[in-house]
Amino acid sequence: MRPAPGEMPFLDHLEELRWRILKSLGAILLCVGLCLFFTEWIMDGLLLGPTRASFFMYDVLRLDAIDVVLQNRTVTGQFFAFFGTVIAAGVVIGSPVVVYQTWKFIEPGLYPDERQGLRFAAVFATFFFALGISFGYLIIAPVALQFFAQFQISDSIVNEFDISKYFSMLITWAFGAGIVFELPVVVTILAKVGVLTQAMLKASRRYAIVIVLVISAFITPPDPWSQFLMAIPLMGLFELSIGLTGIVERRRARDLAAEERREAKEREKREAEAARATTEAASVEPSAAPGPEPERPESE
Template sequence: MAKRNVNEMSFLDHLEDLRWHLIRATLGVLIAATLAFIFKTFIFDVIVLGPTSMQFPTYQWLCKMSKIVGVDTTFCAQEFPFIIQNRTVAGQFSAHIWTSIYAGLVIAFPYVLYQLWTFISPGMKTNERKNSRGFLVIASFLFFTGVLFGYYIVTPLSLNFLANYSVSAKISNEFDLSSVIAIVRSSALASGIVFELPIVIYFLTKVGIVTPKILRTYRKFALVIVLVLAAIITPPDIASQVIVAIPILILYQVSIYISAIVVRNQKKRQNPKT
């Protein structure tokens, strides 16, 4: 069946088209989630619980760096001073189900983005589709880069601090499984979303909501927001906050550059002789 012209489609036709794109995206996530569910041992022992072991690559690297500069740190400990427990009857099964779903979302992200793109792109002009040709690749790259940053940087820094923090020697840490999973999940997904900032700025500039001038004017405020955000999601030490803040600031600067390119291209199309 030939694809209908988007201009000839009614509102209900668009809703029907959107419904099928959402169905296909959901099926993609479910297939990926099923694979994650099957490979339970790898997902939990290697990925989810990986940052709870002092053999995790981030701890090993930070331990080497601390020895080079001659600083005592908890990154060189043999093991974490806590145990992980499951406190509810269906806790492990629920953790298995929901972790598989979130893993499916991460794995199938490019396919979900593709379904969204194939729904939106028919309504775009030919030159707009041409200029946005690398959207899927760039958006997926930024998302997975953010997920890896959250997993290898934010998660171990946060977990190490919280595991070694104590208000009294009389209290021992016995973390619930759902709490540990929540730290890994939120750190990875939040970072993945934050790393999409250049893509968001690109589209906001395209529709005229954001300009390079606005971004430069509020850069100081953005710096403060970034530092506050870094202080919230990382341990309260300067080194950890700087490690998290630097890539976000770089993304903001890249967003300004992207916004400037979009505005310049728009001016060239409006004044082709200039």
């Protein structure tokens, strides 16, 4: 069976998917390679920045910070910490290319209105992911790090953190915040397909507070201050999702009303054409048939 015009055979879909995956991996590898040329700045200035009391965010957050001491307690600790963080940085930098390649793969199979909606989702998914990573790195990480660095049960115990644990927690805080900041995008997509409504979200607001606190406790250190800092933007994102869902519903209702008006106009047009055709047919008189001959008067 030959595919219809505009359709792609299954094997061609697989080939297209393969090339999109290869391009995404190529972009990530390129970004990892670029990060290798800037490892000194990435490691010393970016990733180890929160360990110094001179980190600029401590002045912004008004925190009385201290220097954090890191130690390497395993033979391969610095090696895996180095390459792990470089790869993570390359993935973050190359993530917009991955989103773009994913979008280009699914775009041909969408209707024009669906393309517009998912184009919005692709752009804002990248934006909110970058915003979440920035929030995790600039807000959550400094607050949590200083909390644990200054928490002591005795003056005879000194806090010195393992380098592998430090990088692992820093990546977890940043990536975790980046993922949960995708909430408005996910909710908007679910609203577009009709799974969620604004009324449903408003009715579940009290449950959302509990879920937000649980998520905050899962991706942040077990201190109430970090959880509170994470819960505030999440609730803001939830309220933003409610507003976006309302916009989606109003736009859907407007499009539905426009479609109904268009169908009504087409129906009126068809009825008018039918009435005009009937009037024209009735105005055409049939040819006059010969009448009976008049009777002649009888001769006397």
